[in-house]
Amino acid sequence: MTARLAGWWRVLLWALGLSAILAGAAHAHTRSESHSVWEINGANVDLVMTIGEVELRRLAPAAGPPPSDAQVTGYLAARVYPSAAGRRCALVPPVETLSATAGYRKYDFTFRCPSATEISITSRAFFDVAPTHTNFAQIQNAASGEFTEQLITRDRQTVEVTGGEDSKLLTASFLDFIRMGVMHIFTGVDHMSFLLGLVLISRRLRDLVFVVTGFTIGHSLTLALAVTGIIRPHAEYIDALVALTIALIGAENVAVQTRRPAAVAAGVALLLAGMAGLKILGLGGLPSLLLLGAGLFTSNYLMVSGRLQDAGRLRMVITLVFGLIHGFGFAAGLLEMQIPPVRLGELLVGFNIGVEIGQLTLVLAASLAVVALTRLKLAPPRAIVVDVASAFLAGLGVFWFVSRSYA
Known part of the structure; x- marks a missing residue:
């Protein structure tokens, strides 16, 4: 009974954290x-x-x-x-x-x-x-x-x-919109880093399908909401949150490999709580509510995923949430162009197709490279690769997150 109550308590904290993130994001929306x-x-x-x-x-x-x-x-x-x-x-x-x-x-x-x-x-x-x-x-x-x-x-x-240059969008073809989506993936180092983290954390093809599906649903939804003007997020906050998703993917890999989710979750929570404290003192750009909600949400997620034997379906939900953030990042480039309203639907469909082609190409290329190196017996043990790559992603994500938060 005690374990069951603890599980419900963690789900409640997780929901509260997500609510605080959404409230902070709403606060971040342009008001002027x-x-x-x-x-x-x-x-x-x-x-x-x-x-x-x-x-x-x-x-x-x-x-x-x-x-x-x-x-x-x-x-x-x-x-x-x-x-x-x-x-x-x-x-x-x-x-x-x-x-x-x-x-x-x-x-x-x-x-x-x-x-x-x-x-x-x-x-x-x-x-x-x-x-x-x-x-x-x-x-x-x-x-x-x-x-x-x-x-x-x-x-x-x-x-x-x-x-x-803005006038080019008026005469662009549907293939041009697809090409824009593909290039957005291949020229976006942060989005490529996040996709690499998804490959690292997926031990089976089924797990990879789950996380890529969740990511696709999430970014497609917010891309449409942002470009059509229903939601206008603060671009600087979104850039920082995209970096945080990269850090968290790396941190989850570290938590799973080391089997010490509590220590990793505590580290993430302390970092975000410390930044929230600095914001209250007047230092930093991200709202303190957003930082506290992110800390509560991510620390509880790391605790849950680190203790599950099979977290594939849970990661689909998390990557959907992360996809919501990346979708706003995808929209930032489109919002800088003159978008003809009569071609808005065509642009969204084409750009989304291009994004999917780009991310599937990247994910499949990374997976095939791993398979080829393994069959040729040129690949180091998976544990070493995951440890090194995850530590690199976590460090890179934290660096981007902190630097973008205080830019």
Whole structure:
């Protein structure tokens, strides 16, 4: 009875940890946002900017009144503008204040560009007061009839509209989307490291099928949610969490090989709890709730998986959770491009197929290499390979996780 109660208690802690991770991730979602509609008509550009009053209060002094329309338009005119052939387009006064729903303000800007070629749009507004601000831009090119939607963030404040690299997505074929997915795997060292960890931890083909299936379900779901705009995660937090999944795959291998899951789980918990403590003191980027939830979740998982004789099906669930994180990582590159809404479904299907081709190729190549070396009697004992590779992955993952958390 005592063992059964202990098992239920560990499942409860595991669920609480997962809840805290999700709550921390929700806290990490972008909260500061604005909306812009750009109409490109030759050398003339019209911009309608919609901003919530809560965003405008960021521009006012502490406890001061909200900024006036003249102050807001002056702030925006200096930071939001189109360019053509590398030259900033001239603002044509006056700036009109349009009627808007309660709690919002809307402004209409008109620009005249020196030419109608190589047009780009720039928005530097609000990043000085809210670094995680996101501008949701809708871009209509009257000459070509193209309509695109774009995210403008602190890391990418300028978007090419005509003649730039971003325009390639408009004419890309379905095979191009597949190729993008394949290259995303082969050029992503962190994703390849995670897949290598899955190969190391799978003793049988059935185990490998379980973990790859869970990973696929997870990343396909969040890739679609992120690209369609249903969920907007903080990219910097996702990069750190991807690194944490690599460290945990390596740590689980170490726990299984050494048969000391408690020691490994305690080490992971102490690391994450220590980082959460530093965050409370004002040091670090990841929310303390997210770090504490990750520590609770992962330490209990390591304790459970390290004591099971056959953890294959359990790992399918865990890799599904890890796949949710990696899916946001896959989406980061796509969100930097102009994605035509009419081709969104085609892009998601093609990119996902490409990702699956890339990861299956990598997993099969690694597995076949192991089989070939074993038959040629050139492979060292599996225990040594797993120990060395797992320690390397755990160390690499921790390094990436800490460095990305404090970047």
